[in-house]
Amino acid sequence: xxxxxxxxxxxxxxxxxxxxxxxxxxxxxxxxxxxxxxxxxxxxxxxxxxxxxxxxxxxxxxxxxxxxxxxxxxxxxxxxxxxxxxxxxxxxxxxxxxxxxxxxxxxxxxxxxxxxxxxxxxxxxxxxxxxxxxxxxxxxxxxxxxxxxxxxxxxxxxxxxxxxxxxxxxxxxxxxxxxxxxxxxxxxxxxxxxxxxxxxxxxxxxxxxxxxxxxxxxxxxxxxxxxxxxxxxxxxxxxxxxxxxxxxxxxxxxxxxxxxxxxxxxxxxxxxxxxxxxxxxxxxxxxxxxxxxxxxxxxxxxxxxxxxxxxxxxxxxxxxxxxxxxxxxxxxxxxxxxxxxxxxxxxxxxxxxxxxxxxxxxxxxxxxxxxxxxxxxxxxxxxxxxxxxxxxxxxxxxxxxxxxxxxxxxxxxxxxxxxxxxxxxxxxxxxxxxxxxxxxxxxxxxxxxxxxxxxxxxxxxxxxxxxxxxxxxxxxxxxxxxxxxxxxxxxxxxxxxxxxxxxxxxxxxxxxxxxxxxxxxxxxxxxxxxxxxxxxxxxxxxxxxxxxxxxxxxxxxxxxxxxxxxxxxxxxxxxxxxxxxxxxxxxxxxxxxxxxxxxxxxxxxxxxxxxxxxxxxxxxxxxxxxxxxxxxxxxxxxxxxxxxxxxxxxxxxxxxxxxxxxxxxxxxxxxxxxxxxxxxxxxxxxxxxxxxxxxxxxxxxxxxxxxxxxxxxxxxxxxxxxxxxxxxxxxxxxxxxxxxxxxxxxxxxxxxxxxxxxxxxxxx
Numbered sequence: 001x002x003x004x005x006x007x008x009x010x011x012x013x014x015x016x017x018x019x020x021x022x023x024x025x026x027x028x029x030x031x032x033x034x035x036x037x038x039x040x041x042x043x044x045x046x047x048x049x050x051x052x053x054x055x056x057x058x059x060x061x062x063x064x065x066x067x068x069x070x071x072x073x074x075x076x077x078x079x080x081x082x083x084x085x086x087x088x089x090x091x092x093x094x095x096x097x098x099x100x101x102x103x104x105x106x107x108x109x110x111x112x113x114x115x116x117x118x119x120x121x122x123x124x125x126x127x128x129x130x131x132x133x134x135x136x137x138x139x140x141x142x143x144x145x146x147x148x149x150x151x152x153x154x155x156x157x158x159x160x161x162x163x164x165x166x167x168x169x170x171x172x173x174x175x176x177x178x179x180x181x182x183x184x185x186x187x188x189x190x191x192x193x194x195x196x197x198x199x200x201x202x203x204x205x206x207x208x209x210x211x212x213x214x215x216x217x218x219x220x221x222x223x224x225x226x227x228x229x230x231x232x233x234x235x236x237x238x239x240x241x242x243x244x245x246x247x248x249x250x251x252x253x254x255x256x257x258x259x260x261x262x263x264x265x266x267x268x269x270x271x272x273x274x275x276x277x278x279x280x281x282x283x284x285x286x287x288x289x290x291x292x293x294x295x296x297x298x299x300x301x302x303x304x305x306x307x308x309x310x311x312x313x314x315x316x317x318x319x320x321x322x323x324x325x326x327x328x329x330x331x332x333x334x335x336x337x338x339x340x341x342x343x344x345x346x347x348x349x350x351x352x353x354x355x356x357x358x359x360x361x362x363x364x365x366x367x368x369x370x371x372x373x374x375x376x377x378x379x380x381x382x383x384x385x386x387x388x389x390x391x392x393x394x395x396x397x398x399x400x401x402x403x404x405x406x407x408x409x410x411x412x413x414x415x416x417x418x419x420x421x422x423x424x425x426x427x428x429x430x431x432x433x434x435x436x437x438x439x440x441x442x443x444x445x446x447x448x449x450x451x452x453x454x455x456x457x458x459x460x461x462x463x464x465x466x467x468x469x470x471x472x473x474x475x476x477x478x479x480x481x482x483x484x485x486x487x488x489x490x491x492x493x494x495x496x497x498x499x500x501x502x503x504x505x506x507x508x509x510x511x512x513x514x515x516x517x518x519x520x521x522x523x524x525x526x527x528x529x530x531x532x533x534x535x536x537x538x539x540x541x542x543x544x545x546x547x548x549x550x551x552x553x554x555x556x557x558x559x560x561x562x563x564x565x566x567x568x569x570x571x572x573x574x575x576x577x578x579x580x581x582x583x584x585x586x587x588x589x590x591x592x593x594x595x596x597x598x599x600x601x602x603x604x605x606x607x608x609x610x611x612x613x614x615x616x617x618x619x620x621x622x623x624x625x626x627x628x629x630x631x632x633x634x635x636x637x638x639x640x641x642x643x644x645x646x647x648x649x650x651x652x653x654x655x656x657x658x659x660x661x662x663x664x665x666x667x668x669x670x671x672x673x674x675x676x677x678x679x680x681x682x683x684x685x686x687x688x689x690x691x692x693x694x695x696x697x698x699x700x701x702x703x704x705x706x707x708x709x710x711x712x713x714x715x716x717x718x719x720x721x722x723x724x725x726x727x728x729x730x731x732x733x734x735x736x737x738x739x740x741x742x743x744x745x746x747x748x749x750x751x752x753x754x755x756x757x758x759x760x761x762x763x764x
Contacts, residue, residue, distance in 0.1 A: 001076040001562060001592055002049065002092060005629060009070040010062040012041030013627035021631045026614045028588050029595040030604045030634065033620035038627035039597045043099045043566045045071060050095035054087045094557065098548045099566035107544040112523035112531050118507035122499060124551055125477055125508055126470050133466040134506060140459045147452045154445045161438055162429070168449070171442040173433040183431065185334055186424045192332045192408055193417040200412070204329065204405040205322035205337060207395040208315050211350060211388045212306060217357060220299045221364050221372040223292070292368050300361050307354040315391075316342045322398065333404040337397045345390055349383030356380040463501075470499050474508070477550045484546035488579050490539050541569065542576065549583055552591070562593040578682035581606050588613060605634050606681055642674035646754070653747040661738040665726040668719055668750050675754055680706060690720050712758045715749050722746055
């Protein structure tokens with residue numbers, strides 16, 4: 001709390017002021033200064049100290065001064081608040097200031113109550129608890145704005161990826177498993193839907209003919225002649241060995257038996273009936289032997305069918321046809337056929353197997369009774385098995401392709417191109433949405449949106465509490481303000497005092513009611529009633545003063561505050577001056593310090609005279625080109641205007657010889673005028689003179705306080721008429737001869753009335 005201004009340098013009119021004498025602030029501080037000497041500068045100094053706003057003083061820097069603006073104010077705790085030209089080392093928030101700045105920033109701009117004034121008024125009137133809640137809301141707004149800025153950056157980035165979708169929509173796009181494969185299949189499906197007729201007509205690939213040796217090949221090769229005795233088989237074998245005919249001898253003998261069907265040898269024509277070998281050969285080469293040979297021939301034919309060139313040619317044609325078909329189908333289904341080099345992987349091992357089997361068969365034919373076993377690990381058998389397995393695998397792949405072709409054709413029957421294209425858009429959006437970069441943006445967006453929502457909910461809770469509190473506070477303000485307006489004698493009141501949050505900023509709104517008609521506080525046209533053309537300047541000032549007083553009335557911390565008034569009234573209306581004085585006096589003792597600045601000595605004297613508490617009287621004077629705050633003796637200063645006149649008249653009436661009779665004559669009327677102004681300040685101001693006062697006495701009712709002067713109204717008139725000759729200075733009047741005895745009688749009459757002697761006579 002400020003208790004003394006110790007120095008001010010290069011601030012406005014205070015180019016170089018250092019405190020001298022006793023200028024400590026007590027419960028009431030009265031400061032007199034003519035206009036233009038630094039009252040507003042002091043208001044700004046205290047406002048800067050209250051808010052910490054250095055710009056207020058920087059803007060007040062003394063013109064043409066090359067020194068920095070500085071100030072030092074002693075505080076209640078003994079410490080010092082210093083301004084170094086750029087900032088305060090301490091601030092004092094417990095200062096309330098009523099001046100032109102308060103009026104312009106908080107209540108009105110003259111013609112209207114502007115939006116920024118409504119916002120500022122809201123901060124002033126809602127009270128400490130409400131201000132704390134409002135500060136929390138403002139802090140939330142700041143945090144929300146920072147989050148919104150981040151969301152905007154993310155939104156801009158997401159719009160480059162998803163230009164037609166809102167961020168919320170993008171973040172809600174679900175993730176789809178195996179998305180790449182599903183996109184691929186969907187693209188194929190869409191392409192297929194577009195080629196529906198071709199797909200229905202196109203042939204799928206065909207399975208290859210299976211490879212295998214005839215099923216009875218191995219058994220035929222291994223089988224001898226079951227009906228042939230071992231002795232016969234041995235004799236024939238021995239005979240062939242003796243003739244060295246093991247390889248093709250049996251074939252030769254079998255041919256010979258066919259040519260000797262007449263019983264004679266086809267070579268020597270001998271009769272074979274008597275030959276024991278011929279009988280043996282007949283048994284050996286019987287019908288069973290021939291049937292066995294026919295079986296071997298059939299096996300040879302079967303081998304040629306199963307492993308011959310024709311089947312290889314058919315396989316090659318099938319593979320070629322399938323390759324052509326797959327060139328069409330591979331783009332439409334999600335399946336492929338293995339690539340087969342028929343010549344290397346099939347033809348070569350098949351030819352090798354064919355040759356191996358035929359060789360074995362030929363060997364068997366040469367010796368049908370011999371059992372020939374196919375060795376499993378033979379190279380051509382292994383390669384043939386591999387070729388068979390390859391064809392099996394190939395045919396399984398063909399089966400899968402054919403299954404998918406069938407499914408595709410079925411889907412085309414029920415498929416919808418538009419729906420599929422929509423699905424593809426969704427799938428592609430999902431893939432982009434869940435790509436690493438976009439996914440990170442969406443995570444941030446979701447996190448920031450959640451934080452923003454949390455702040456919004458918190459703000460809503462605080463706003464509900466604030467609205468309830470504001471409603472209670474504003475109801476009290478409404479009553480108090482209208483009470484003060486009545487006390488100031490205005491012809492209007494305020495209505496509909498409330499708050500709103502247009503544009504996100506809290507505002508206090510009100511309307512003016514005159515004769516039960518509502519007048520908007522906004523500006524308007526001249527042909528309609530509005531704040532600017534309906535309310536007088538004095539009434540607007542009274543309205544601002546009523547708001548200020550109402551705020552103080554509800555301030556629980558008023559006892560700790562300094563309340564500053566800078567020329568609190570602008571009207572010359574004595575009634576309003578008196579009411580202003582009364583309201584200020586009500587604050588003395590409630591506030592820690594009441595600091596009243598005015599250019600009106602008389603007003604300050606009335607405030608000081610009624611305060612009755614320890615107080616400080618100061619004035620601003622000029623010394624060496626600088627405004628200076630000095631001690632002020634109110635009584636001595638005002639004596640120059642009133643009390644000095646009283647003392648001069650009293651001294652003359654008591655027998656003192658004045659140096660100048662004219663000065664005594666000229667003091668008579670001001671004594672009466674001063675008496676009336678002091679006793680009836682609500683009736684008479686600086687511009688009311690003795691004529692007005694006499695009229696007031698004459699026209700007073702019986703209950704009016706001023707009616708007590710009716711018994712001496714004639715004396716007032718006589719003194720007025722007497723002093724008319726001396727009241728205004730000019731050369732002729734200054735030379736008028738004055739009768740000392742006549743002057744003395746009027747002086748005695750003035751004191752008789754001033755001291756209340758006439759009232760004692762009336763009472764007697």
